[in-house]
Structures are given as C-alpha cells and as structure tokens.
Amino acid sequence: MDRAELVELLSPEGLRLLDSLPEWQAKTDIVAAVSDLRRQGHSPSLVAAVLTQSRLRAKARAKFGEFSTRMLFTEAGLEQATRLRVAALHAGRFARAGIRHVADLGCGIGGDSLALAAVDLEVTAAEADEVTATIAAFNLAPFEQARVLHTTAEEVHLGGIGGAWLDPARRVTSGGRTRRLSDAADYTPSLDFAFGLADRLAVGVKLGPGTDRGVIPVDAEAQWISVGGDVVELGVWFGAVARPGVRRAALVVGEQGADELTASADSEDAPVGPLGDYLYEPDGAVIRARLIGDLARAHGAWMLSDGIAYLTGDTAFQSPFAQGFRVIERLPADERQLRQALRARGIGTLEIKKRGIDIDPAVLRTKLKLQGAASGTLVMTREEGRHVALLVERLPRDAAH
Structure with a gap:
C-alpha cells in the first residue's frame, strides 16, 4: 500500500x-x-x-481476535505482529515492574503498543515507515495515553520514559516481495542499539525463536514462547523486567492458560538409554530453551539418543511441556519391510513424525502405499544412535492445560 x-x-x-x-x-x-x-x-x-x-x-483474527475487525494492517506488519495474547504478557511485565511509560521502538502496526495501552500504561510508539506509522496511529486511536511518532527508534527522545520494547524488523520488502533476514546484524534497529538501551532502561526485545543463541547477552533473561504448539518468539529481557536468577525460560501457552519452565542456565541433558514403554516429544519452547534435561529429570525419563529431542521412560506422565506417546511396537526401519508391516496391520492413514533421520514424511507416506481402514502414528528416529521405526499412540493431554 x-x-x-x-x-x-x-x-x-x-x-x-x-x-x-x-x-x-x-x-x-x-x-x-x-x-x-x-x-x-x-x-x-x-x-x-x-x-x-x-x-x-x-x-489477523488468529492474532488479534475481535480487535481485528476495527484495525488496519499491512501484509508485512501483520506477519511480524505479536499475538495479542502474548503482547499482553509483555505488557504485564512492564506493569508489574512499576513502569508507567514505555517506548515501543519500531512499533509496526501497533500490536504491542495496544496491549501496553490496554493496561493503562503511557506509550510512545515509533515507526520509521510512514504508511505503517499511520496505520499504527489508527489502531491506537482509542487510547488517549498512546502516541505514535513517524521516526526511527534511534531518534526517539527517551527522557522520562522508564522502559522500552523493541521488535526489530527482521524482513525487508523489495520489488513487492518480502524476505526474511537471516543475519541479526541486519535487523532494524540493530541489536547493539536495542541491547544497549538496557544500560539505562528496563528493556524487552522480541526476536525470532530460531535466533542464534550466541547473540543473547549473558546477563539477560531469554524466554521462548510457544502458542498452540508453535514456537512464536524469543523474548530477551533486561533490568526490572527480567526476573532475578532466571536466564532460560520456556513458556507454553495453551487454550486454558500458560505454564513455564525456568532455570538459571541451559540444563544438562539427561543420560541416554534404551526405549521404554513411553515416548515423549518436548514442546518446541523447551527444546529452544535447552531445558529438556530438567523436564526429563522431573519425570524420571531419559534421552532416547544423544542430541535428539525425544525422551523415553517406563512411566506415563502428563505435562504441558511434552506430548506423550505409548509405544505399541517396533516396526522394521527398512522401507519395503515397513510397507509390508503397515499393510498387515491395515493402516491406511498414517501420521509420520521424525527426528534425527533424513526423510521427507510426505514422500515416505506415498512410497508406503498405505491401505486399510485403521490409522496410526509412526515415529522415525534414532535409539542410542540406531535408526528405529516406532508405532505409537498419543496419550491424552492434561485437561487442566
């Protein structure tokens, strides 16, 4: 536009x-x-x-619910915008820290500013793109305590402002096409600027969940957030909005609420052992935060293979941080034998999950030439370094989560 x-x-x-x-x-x-x-x-x-x-x-309804019916958007702005439910968690950090005025530097279409203003915080939002800044101003018009500046993050006067939120642009648009930036050094504003603000303000910075962990400052809290099973962001927090003693966190947001694992550092992986009666797939936020070992030790589980994010154990447990499966049986990992085994069991509909093995589930499903009325879930992975094919069934998730 x-x-x-x-x-x-x-x-x-x-x-x-x-x-x-x-x-x-x-x-x-x-x-x-x-x-x-x-x-x-x-x-x-x-x-x-x-x-x-x-x-x-x-x-936008998936991110903003009913608010979307009165908002305006750009394609790129909507793509990068924070889900309102997650933005409310960001706003809550600033509110609980007693910060009354927050600068949203690089506000995009204004999603995070909307959440900040909704908890009665004063908001100074800045956006360098004129069209996007105008759209943000439209979206924030119902809030008298929010103002939008058409300027760069670096040019905002921060006197009297106690906190800053930054969502650096991780995409560029050229010739009508938008592409994602792979190098954090190319973000706008730069991470040096964003992290540097922590010397004088309480600061939160939103990054992509796959951001190179090497860019995370050692004195910051890093929180990976998943929503409905999808890891949506990495939040890096400093000062009053960072929690004492917390350096790694995995927040899992579901339909009924949110649950979190926290630690002072990456957790050490659990020992590797043979396949038990149950298999567990940790939530992506737990994997990104490298808290798999803590999850395993909390439930008496162990790693199925070194470097692969599957846990196993002989006891069933329910957790918001992992999807559990009961292991029904081992099947041959060889493609021809696997096809015969599935056909013998009448499995015509098959969910294929894989980790640590180079296959394309869609291609494999075609090659298996499935037939039958039964359905099943197949896990292709490694057990203590060896390829395995496991027929499993999902365990019900805890209704409380």
Whole structure:
C-alpha cells in the first residue's frame, strides 16, 4: 500500500466501505467482489485497498481476535505482529515492574503498543515507515495515553520514559516481495542499539525463536514462547523486567492458560538409554530453551539418543511441556519391510513424525502405499544412535492445560 492508497482508505468513504463489507472468506470470489464495488462507483484503487484490508482483517483474527475487525494492517506488519495474547504478557511485565511509560521502538502496526495501552500504561510508539506509522496511529486511536511518532527508534527522545520494547524488523520488502533476514546484524534497529538501551532502561526485545543463541547477552533473561504448539518468539529481557536468577525460560501457552519452565542456565541433558514403554516429544519452547534435561529429570525419563529431542521412560506422565506417546511396537526401519508391516496391520492413514533421520514424511507416506481402514502414528528416529521405526499412540493431554 502506498501513501495515496492509504489516504483514500482513511477517508470517511473508505472506512465506511471497508466496514460494510461482509466478512472475508477463503471462498470469496474476488473477481465478483471487485466488479460489484466498481459498479457502485468506487475507484479501482479504493476497491483494491478495502478488499486487501478485508482479507488481512480475516487473517489477523488468529492474532488479534475481535480487535481485528476495527484495525488496519499491512501484509508485512501483520506477519511480524505479536499475538495479542502474548503482547499482553509483555505488557504485564512492564506493569508489574512499576513502569508507567514505555517506548515501543519500531512499533509496526501497533500490536504491542495496544496491549501496553490496554493496561493503562503511557506509550510512545515509533515507526520509521510512514504508511505503517499511520496505520499504527489508527489502531491506537482509542487510547488517549498512546502516541505514535513517524521516526526511527534511534531518534526517539527517551527522557522520562522508564522502559522500552523493541521488535526489530527482521524482513525487508523489495520489488513487492518480502524476505526474511537471516543475519541479526541486519535487523532494524540493530541489536547493539536495542541491547544497549538496557544500560539505562528496563528493556524487552522480541526476536525470532530460531535466533542464534550466541547473540543473547549473558546477563539477560531469554524466554521462548510457544502458542498452540508453535514456537512464536524469543523474548530477551533486561533490568526490572527480567526476573532475578532466571536466564532460560520456556513458556507454553495453551487454550486454558500458560505454564513455564525456568532455570538459571541451559540444563544438562539427561543420560541416554534404551526405549521404554513411553515416548515423549518436548514442546518446541523447551527444546529452544535447552531445558529438556530438567523436564526429563522431573519425570524420571531419559534421552532416547544423544542430541535428539525425544525422551523415553517406563512411566506415563502428563505435562504441558511434552506430548506423550505409548509405544505399541517396533516396526522394521527398512522401507519395503515397513510397507509390508503397515499393510498387515491395515493402516491406511498414517501420521509420520521424525527426528534425527533424513526423510521427507510426505514422500515416505506415498512410497508406503498405505491401505486399510485403521490409522496410526509412526515415529522415525534414532535409539542410542540406531535408526528405529516406532508405532505409537498419543496419550491424552492434561485437561487442566
């Protein structure tokens, strides 16, 4: 979206038209929608703008819930925006630390600023891109205590501000295409600037969950967060918003609440041993935080193979930090023999999970030529360094989580 399109969208006509559209559906006939709006006399640029926003609002529902129906978005801004549920956790840190004024430096479309303002914190948000800054201002308009500046993070005057939140841009758009930056040195603002603010402010920095751990300062708290089984971010915290004694944390957010593992450092892996009666797959946040060993020791489990994030044991347990499986039987790891074994058991629908073994589950599923009415879950991995194929069934998750 360029500046002219945004101006047209923000006109009374544009906003009324956007709000009058039916909710976007995957089956929406775009050609018919464009034709209908053009027949009503709306300009091609306005039609394109409102239909794009309608689609983005529908896509944003997963992150912002009902708030999405009154917000505006850019494609890149929505992609990088924090889920509102997670942003509320960020805001809670600043509120509990007694910080009343927070700078959101590189605010994007304003998702984190919205959460900060919602807990009555004063917010100074800054965004270098003019269109994105305007959209952030629109999204934050209901909050008198929030203001948006069209400027870079580095240019914001921080006098009187007690805390800062930064979500450095990890994508660049060129020629209409957006690509993810692989080198943290290329982020905007830079990590040197972001981490350097911790010398004078309480600071939180949002990074991608796969960020090289070598960039995490030794005096910071690093918290990986997963939502619904997907690891969505790494939060790096300093000063009053970092918890004393916590350097590694895995926060698992589910439908019923949140659970967390914390430690003062990476945990030592548990010993490796043979396959037990049960197999456990730790949540991705636990894996990223390197707290698998602590999880294993808490439940009397051990590693199935060195360097592979599967635990095993002879006792069933339920945990929000791992999905458990009962091991039904070992099957041949050889493809031809495995196909015969599955066919003999009438398994026609197969979930394939793999770790530590170079296979493409989709390709393997095709080669297995599955037949039958039964379904199953197959784990392809290593046991004490050797390839194994395990037929398993999922254990129910704890209803409390």
